[in-house]
Amino acid sequence: MGSDPKKLDLLLSDLRSILEADRVRTDYLERALYSKDASLYSGEDPTAVCFPETTQELADVVRICSEHNWPFVARGSGTGLAGGAAPLSQPSVPNADSGQKAATDTPIADTTTSYNSPVPVVITTTKMNQILSVDGPNRIAWVQPGVLNLDLTRHVSHLGLHYAPDPSSQQVCSIGGNVATNSGGPHCLAYGVTSAHVIALKVVLPDGSIATLGNESPEPTGYDLRGAFVGSEGTLGIAAEIAVRLTPNPPAIKTLLAVFDSVSDGAATVSGIIAAGLVPSALEMMDNAAIGIVEAFTQAGLPTDAAAVLLVELDGLPEGLAQDEQLIRQVAASHSVREIRTAADAQERELFWKARKSAFGAVSRLAPDYYLHDTVVPRTRLVEVLDAVYEIANRHGLKVCNVFHAGDGNLHPLLSFDSRQDGVLARVALAADEIVRASLAAGGVLSGEHGIGMEKRDYMGLMFTAADLAAQDKLRSCFDQKSLANPFKVIPSGSGCGDVSALSSGGKTTSGSGEVPALNSEDATPLSPTVAINKPVPEGAWI
Amino acid sequence: MKQPNQDLLNFAAEIGAEDEIVVRGGKTQWEVGGLPSSSAREVKAPAGVRSFEPEDMVVRCGAGTTLEELAQVLGESGQMVPLERLSEAQSDSKPTSAQPTIGGTLAVGHSGYRRLRYGPIRDLLLETTFVDSEGQLIRSGGPTVKNVSGYDLCRLMVGSLGTLGCLGEVVLRCHPIPKRSQWFATNANPFALLGLLWQPSSILWNGRQTWVLLEGHPEDISSQAEANGLEDCAPPHNQATQPHQQRPTSYPQKLTASWQRFSLNPAILPSLTDHFKAESFVAEVGVGVVHLPSDLRMPRELLPIDDARSLTLQRKIKSRFDPRGRLNPGRKVWDENNLAATASSAAAPASAAVN
Known part of the structure; x- marks a missing residue:
């Protein structure tokens, strides 16, 4: 399968009967560009890159792929950090061991020859970037998937509304991509992640048919397929039209910056604020390494000798805000805060936030490459896991800085390095592996907002039993019988029902015993990053 | 990896892999989606709060735990899970025999009356362990507020009426x-109020009168009430504490089990008065839930249309997760006639709809 150039010609000719030639790209450079996302994980050069503009075109492209049994991968802005949009024709990353990117200079037909299935077509939603409707009084907007996150907020700001999920990449990331990974952002602490803001979806299913999941009513009949689709990383189909909830802008905002001489004091303050019954709209932390990097870049006036700064944002009505600010100052004072500043005006608030959101762009001053991690731990275990992160990075001789969503325990350790050094990628992979295990050991989860993609796929067995994964795979197969939508992602191969029954017949019962052998639980190894990137980072981009 | 506790193992063993079973909670919404088959064996989920860390703001408990027990445990630390539905908030007395459980509330999937502020019930469920049709324990989600680790089977379980699996243990946000929580009564237009108030917890409307629940700092509540001409009133559940007292007409009608619940696009609520007499319904403004007494019928054109392709998917999911149809047989999650109402009620004559 896939080795026959004639099959490829037939596929391309069908695709070009739907989209004009310049929207079905097959030249070498273009394909190479679409082999990876913003992570270190490289996929293979896709067979073709398609640019549909309408729901019907998207459905036609998917239908043609399905008719040709050709896999496909949806892609938004390419800001993903888990390799979710990188095309794969096989479970393992090609040529991972050699550290060389696979098959970049081979002719297109040959990229499909070495593996069992063809390399997927990439379907890019960047040209599906229309805001279809806005209903101000009822606070709903229908958008195409390629609409950029911040563009929607800008578009509705005159109505006193905004779109609440705000990943740090919000200037460049698309709402379709946000749906795929159930993106978060600093303000999700109070307002919830993407799933809480998606009301309904019109999606193209992997056979090319169009289905509407949910509707504008609060309790649609049937199972919550909308909820199942959000966060499915393009494996259940492609969102073509998305109904999102718009959130009223708060009447007043207070932004505080608290400076600490120890990370544990900062973390204790986070816990103290929550225990006091406050849920700030954002509660973000930067450690000393991050402060140094950010201050050099933004000159926001952060004390570079501090162990940690905490950015606390409150919103609401003025009188309550004033009381909440006092309470936060008390809590921080009881944990030896060095200094608390309240942003005097919108300009200063923006400067605080610029410091926070530009951290990952600014880090390129430190070293040419970075690996940004994403795990979540219970808030009460933050200090312990952070200590483990420092120890792990130290032991592997890597620089690490931490800029993270402290309020919901979402860690983002960032390892920075120079990929030209011998063996550094192997050390990065080892450190990343240990960070995941430390987070899980503390009762955490694999990913808070980046998703599983390629990066965490083979760790799923650390968090779930074979039976758990088989149940997830059941859902997937209901949507995608032929496994054409973003294959080899999210669920480790071998999680299908067949494999579970094989385990059962091997004498190990899966019936309610809780002793189901976890797939790969002991020997999970990360997919090695295949190539490090060093590209210009837009201000405020990535997480 | 977290190992299931003995209660869960027992629950899975009790469900087994053979016969038809029906999970009972407090039987407070027993008829939603149709009565379960009477021949099915009744089982109950484990009860009790297993762990609660106030600083993490998550609680782990058996699905059979009552809302009352949960409220009590969390209340000691100043926290809550806003699950209570309007009819429960209005309930005169709470007989110990009919306590709504967390599992039942999630399985039915009807959100609480404070959804406007706290969001739908589905967003409160972070992790679940359920028993599948083979009697296996399946866990999905995670005990943290943020989590993207594989497919979100938790979402599928909420509102599934136990037809895909039986909830055993849950982690809730x-x-x-x-x-302070304060109800207000007003004659103001509820749809205008929705745009004027900051994060109201509930806005109820019966076509004539509007009731608003504001929660938060007392000073903020007072200033909002003053700015919008809202007058204090007793909460809907307090009026009934004196049984001899006639319910004042200025309060929303008391919802009883026979009332029907409909899910409408919130944008069409203003047109309800074109179809129903004032004071004959209770609408949750900004949400779209509408409560009707059993003798009134919701006009078809007001109901959302189910998507045919999506229904095909639903059927496929049911047949993959429960191929022999042994989980809660009799309860229907969707209406084959493409009707949106999940409430069960005697069919009322079309003429009952007032025009």
């Missing part, structure tokens, strides 16, 4: 109990 908690919220702080507001410093």
Whole structure:
């Protein structure tokens, strides 16, 4: 399968009967560009890159792929950090061991020859970037998937509304991509992640048919397929039209910056604020390494000798805000805060936030490459896991800085390095592996907002039993019988029902015993990053 | 990896892999989606709060735990899970025999009356362990507020009426109990109020009168009430504490089990008065839930249309997760006639709809 150039010609000719030639790209450079996302994980050069503009075109492209049994991968802005949009024709990353990117200079037909299935077509939603409707009084907007996150907020700001999920990449990331990974952002602490803001979806299913999941009513009949689709990383189909909830802008905002001489004091303050019954709209932390990097870049006036700064944002009505600010100052004072500043005006608030959101762009001053991690731990275990992160990075001789969503325990350790050094990628992979295990050991989860993609796929067995994964795979197969939508992602191969029954017949019962052998639980190894990137980072981009 | 506790193992063993079973909670919404088959064996989920860390704002408990027990445990630390539905908030007395459970509430999937502020019930469920049709324990989600680790089977379980699996244990997201909760009555247009008030917890409307629940700092509540001409009133559940007292007409009608619940696009609520007499219905403004007494019928054109392709998917999911149809047989999650109402009620004559 896939080795026959004639099959490829037939596929391309069908695709070009739907989209004009310049929207079905097959030249070498273009394909190479679409082999990876913003992570270190490289996929293979896709067979073709398609640019549909309408729901019907998207459905036609998917239908043609399905008719040709050709896999496909949806892609938004390419800001993903888990390799979710990188095309794969096989479970393992090609040529991972050699550290060389696979098959970049081979002719297109040959990229499909070495593996069992063809390399997927990439379907890019960047040209599906229309805001279809806005209903101000009822606070709903229908958008195409390629609409950029911040563009929607800008578009509705005159109505006193905004779109609440705000990943740090919000200037460049698309709402379709946000749906795929159930993106978060600093303000999700109070307002919830993407799933809480998606009301309904019109999606193209992997056979090319169009289905509407949910509707504008609060309790649609049937199972919550909308909820199942959000966060499915393009494996259940492609969102073509998305109904999102718009959130009223708060009447007043207070932004505080608290400076600490120890990370544990900062973390204790986070816990103290929550225990006091406050849920700030954002509660973000930067450690000393991050402060140094950010201050050099933004000159926001952060004390570079501090162990940690905490950015606390409150919103609401003025009188309550004033009381909440006092309470936060008390809590921080009881944990030896060095200094608390309240942003005097919108300009200063923006400067605080610029410091926070530009951290990952600014880090390129430190070293040419970075690996940004994403795990979540219970808030009460933050200090312990952070200590483990420092120890792990130290032991592997890597620089690490931490800029993270402290309020919901979402860690983002960032390892920075120079990929030209011998063996550094192997050390990065080892450190990343240990960070995941430390987070899980503390009762955490694999990913808070980046998703599983390629990066965490083979760790799923650390968090779930074979039976758990088989149940997830059941859902997937209901949507995608032929496994054409973003294959080899999210669920480790071998999680299908067949494999579970094989385990059962091997004498190990899966019936309610809780002793189901976890797939790969002991020997999970990360997919090695295949190539490090060093590209210009837009201000405020990535997480 | 977290190992299931003995209660869960027992629950899975009790469900087994053979016969038809029906999970009972408090039987407070027993008829939603149709009565379960009477021949099915009744089982109950484990009860009790297993762990609660106030600083993490999450609670782990058996699905059979009652809302009352949960409220009590969380309340000691100033927290809550806003699950209570309007009819429960209005309930005169709470007989110990008919306590709504967390599992039952999630399985039915009807959100609480404070959804406008706290969001739908589905967003409160972070992790679940359920028993599948083979009697296996399946876990999905995670005990943290943020989590993207594989497919979100939790979402599928909420509102599934137990037809895909039986909820055994859940992790729920908690919220702080507001410093003050105050109901207000007003004749103001509820749809205008929705745009004027900051994070109201509930806006009820019966076509004539509007009731608003504001929660938070007392000073903020007072200033909002003053700015919008709202007058204090007793909460809907307090009026009934004196049984001899006639319910004042200025309060929303008391919802009983026979009332029907409909899910409408919130944008069409203003047109309800074109179809129903004032004071004959209770609408949750900004949400779209509408309560009707059993003798009134919701006009078809007001109901959302189910998507045919999506229904095909639903059927496929049911047949993959429960191929022999042994989980809660008799309860229907969707209406084959493409009707949106999940409430069960005697069919009322079309003429009952007032025009």
